[in-house]
């Protein structure tokens with residue numbers, strides 16, 4: 001039996017961070033990973049998707065600038081974009097991540113890990129099974145896998161998932177996208193701009209990105225349609241079939257309409273990768289998210305030894321949130337008094353479409369559901385001087401959701417080009433619970449898009 005202080009199962013961003021911080025704190029750490037160290041984010045999620053989005057985004061940005069637009073004459077070079085994606089994923093090779101583990105003294109155990117009993121993990125390695133024992137903690141950081149809805153014929157296609165989309169070697173001429181959430185809208189626009197002639201998104205809800213403020217879905221839809229993408233909302237696919245071995249995919253909707261494409265990307269959410277993790281050996285239910293408290297400890301396993309961080313606890317399926325939870329969990333394991341706060345009140349999120357969407361904290365509807373006495377302010381992001389000097393056709397919206405009795409912001413949303421960089425100012429305001437009367441003295445520079453803060457406060461009545 002191999003003895004460690006801490007065993008981390010899953011080497012994605014959350015697992016790497018908890019392992020690194022525990023090792024920095026002087027603990028002996030084993031990191032168990034059965035595919036690539038770096039996880040979904042580095043190889044089939046954030047990194048390749050943002051790389052595929054960037055070329056089209058850069059061209060769109062140049063086209064908005066008089067003078068620069070004249071220089072955009074040719075077509076986007078899709079094969080160079082795919083080659084850059086290959087470079088950014090190191091050709092799906094994780095050897096670049098390994099020296100870091102060595103430097104920290106972390107033992108990498110390659111293989112599939114399973115909980116065997118309290119504090120024990122069995123790993124199926126290429127050289128046979130290995131049993132590891134942790135004196136302090138076992139941390140689950142196994143992430144998620146794509147969810148496939150039970151639609152007739154869907155599994156048999158087979159459909160593209162996030163892995164096939166982000167590692168695509170060719171741009172399909174016609175792409176159907178099932179699901180208008182983050183993966184669906186980002187990949188739809190990326191492929192359209194990389195050269196797909198026809199892209200259609202089918203979303204079951206009445207609008208895209210339905211968990212965000214309602215104007216978000218409307219503005220993203222307008223942006224996608226301006227690119228020539230067809231958006232179908234409030235519709236259900238009942239059946240799908242591929243004609244012949246390599247023929248087109250034909251999807252039938254509930255109302256009898258049919259949609260045709262060369263590939264179908266299923267982007268309808270995720271499920272926890274916990275079905276084959278030995279959860280039953282410690283009294284938990286396989287296939288479910290691992291419920292944790294604010295120390296990131298399992299709420300259902302006694303003895304304070306089992307933790308879950310990142311996607312697999314279902315709190316916030318985002319890399320930066322998994323890494324944040326990892327830092328908190330490591331500190332708890334190291335004996336510090338600290339607890340997770342951001343996942344319930346202050347999750348920052350960016351959807352990298354054009355227009356971009358960035359938001360933090362609660363939407364107006366969520367705040368009202370929580371019984372907060374809310375007042376909001378909204379401002380046209382294109383109407384500030386910082387936007388004019390960016391070029392023509394800079395559109396977007398900024399909205400703050402204010403807890404009126406307390407005079408603090410509990411949520412903020414921005415749409416428009418490059419609003420990703422506005423987000424952290426809002427996150428600081430939400431997490432710091434900065435009174436609006438204090439924010440009034442945080443003067444945004446002229447001419448920056450951040451001046452929208454000033455306009456929002458004026459619109460609120462400060």
Ligand SMILES: Cc1cc2nc3c(=O)[nH]c(=O)nc-3n(C[C@H](O)[C@H](O)[C@H](O)COP(=O)(O)OP(=O)(O)OC[C@H]3O[C@@H](n4cnc5c(N)ncnc54)[C@H](O)[C@@H]3O)c2cc1C
Pocket residue numbers: 009010011012013014015032033034035036037038039040041042044045046047049050111112113114141142143144162166183273276277309310311312316317318319320321322
């Ligand atoms: C297309 C796409 C784009 C995305 N873009 C963004 C973005 O721009 N920004 C953002 O914040 N988030 C983004 N996300 C979400 C982000 O990828 C996840 O939130 C993040 O990867 C979660 O990190 P994790 O460490 O919890 O899990 P993962 O990254 O899924 O890593 C889990 C690791 O555990 C390993 N593992 C699983 N089971 C076992 C086992 N039994 N034994 C050993 N190893 C195991 C897996 O091989 C994997 O390496 C995107 C997701 C997708 C699909």
Ligand SMILES: NC(=O)c1ccc[n+]([C@@H]2O[C@H](COP(=O)([O-])OP(=O)(O)OC[C@H]3O[C@@H](n4cnc5c(N)ncnc54)[C@H](O)[C@@H]3O)[C@@H](O)[C@H]2O)c1
Pocket residue numbers: 149178179180181182183184186202203204205208209210235236237267268269270316317318349350351352
């Ligand atoms: N930029 C980013 O940060 C980024 C990018 C991509 C993914 N992600 C993360 O990855 C996770 C997974 O993304 P996702 O887009 O797969 O899931 P999601 O939950 O964000 O969106 C899924 C969408 O599919 C729709 N849907 C569900 N079933 C359907 C059906 N049968 N027919 C039609 N539509 C259906 C839902 O209404 C929803 O709009 C997200 O939670 C997100 O946090 C983040």
